[in-house]
Amino acid sequence: MSFVRLANFIEVIDGSASPRRYQNAEPGQAIQIDGTGPTFEYLSFIYQGAAKNRTGDNLEAALVLSVNQISQGIAKEAVMNRQHINVYSVVLDSNYGSLGKILTEETWLAATMTYDYETLEVILSSGIDAVGANAPTRVLTKQLVGRLPVTANINAG
Numbered sequence: 001m002s003f004v005r006l007a008n009f010i011e012v013i014d015g016s017a018s019p020r021r022y023q024n025a026e027p028g029q030a031i032q033i034d035g036t037g038p039t040f041e042y043l044s045f046i047y048q049g050a051a052k053n054r055t056g057d058n059l060e061a062a063l064v065l066s067v068n069q070i071s072q073g074i075a076k077e078a079v080m081n082r083q084h085i086n087v088y089s090v091v092l093d094s095n096y097g098s099l100g101k102i103l104t105e106e107t108w109l110a111a112t113m114t115y116d117y118e119t120l121e122v123i124l125s126s127g128i129d130a131v132g133a134n135a136p137t138r139v140l141t142k143q144l145v146g147r148l149p150v151t152a153n154i155n156a157g
Contacts, residue, residue: 005092008047013084061124078110
């Protein structure tokens with residue numbers, strides 16, 4: 001019988017500072033994804049992957065953490081500043097010391113958080129939210145699309 005060991009690595013990205021990096025693979029260790037890149041410190045968390053939200057207009061994921069001063073500070077800052085979070089799901093090799101291949105790379109926005117006395121959950125939202133209209137804005141110009149009609153009538157002919 002063989003086991004497949006998975007781990008998650010997250011980067012919390014704030015535009016003004018270097019990313020904070022965490023992993024849930026090796027308690028008490030700082031490890032690298034590729035052996036030469038930046039190190040990821042240990043943080044106890046569970047990553048729940050992408051799912052459609054209740055209304056079906058957006059994708060959501062979640063980070064579930066234990067409630068303590070460290071995780072509360074990280075989560076509060078990420079949500080308050082609407083920080084980007086990159087999540088890497090990685091297969092660990094069978095010798096438990098080295099990393100295998102990266103299965104997925106996902107980019108999310110820290111949207112909201114909820115907590116009770118034992119768990120803290122950070123809801124991650126996709127970058128384009130249909131309800132909040134958080135899509136990148138772009139102005140239609142003549143150079144981009146050609147001549148635009150000045151009325152609502154468009155005749156195909």
